[in-house]
Amino acid sequence: MAFALNNPVGKVQAWTAGIMTVGLAATVGTALGFEHLAGFMPCKLCLEERTPYYIGVPVLAAAWLSYGLKWPPILTRGLILIGALLMTYGLALAAYHTGVELKYWPGPTDCSAATMKVTLDAGNLLGDLNTHPPACDSAPGFFLGLSFAGWNVVASLFFAAIGYYGAFAKSGK
Secondary structure, X not given: OHHHHHOOOOHHHHHHHHHHHHHHXXXXXXXXXXXXXXXXXXXXXXXXXXXXXXXXXXXXXXXHHHHHOOOOHHHHHHHHHHHHHHHHXXXXXXXXXXXXXXXXXOOOOOOOHHHXXXXXXXXXXXXXXXXXXXXXXXXXXXXXXXXXXXXXXXXXXXXXXXXXXXXXXXXXX
């Protein structure tokens, strides 16, 4: 594997780093838009699923910069590989969360509908919404048959595949 990471870099690695940087930023930006503009409050697992994106964007931007500045190929390919590994981790988180939503397995004990305290005081309703995040085991909505976590499975798989390809592919000068 170290030998493959030492191979020269070219357009394939530049495109991989660029597509992943922009794609990851757009994906997490979309999630933030749904949260802040559309009012979809994220649960604990939703927030954890964003971590690979938050780390991946600067890592892949560094890979893109590394290619542009003609830094050692192992650095460019290594950073792309780190991005792919982050998205593999993100894929695992998203698959777990999707399974929790579909009731295939239990979610974290501090993140289920059963642990949420319901208020009967209408005056406290807005306050409770601010102090009690949504449950991890109930999707706020489905789009084209998938929840947000389900779409994150698709996105993470896509970005992980692109990352592994870019890390190990020939340079394609």
